[in-house]
Amino acid sequence: MDLYPRRDSKRVGLDPISPCRDSGYLCGMPLLNVVLTLIIVGVVLWLINTYIPMQGTIKKILNVVVVIVVILWLLYGFGVINHSGDIHMPVVK
8 A cells, every 4th residue: 555645747837637546537626725725816915905005007907917817727727728728618408
């Protein structure tokens, strides 16, 4: 029995999707990780907006950039966007 699980050598950087151990299917991000990441990003953005003095237009640009990055990360993490940038929409029957 292996006490230390082997890391998947195909994972690179902050890749939120990794292959499952027993099957060839992709496992998504655990919901707890998503919620904690969103809370941490929100608190950090609030702290920056509250305690770092900067011009209003710069704050708006910073907020928009952070929101766009978080939305792209969520779409990638839930498998809507894959590594090549293709968009997978669910089939409605």
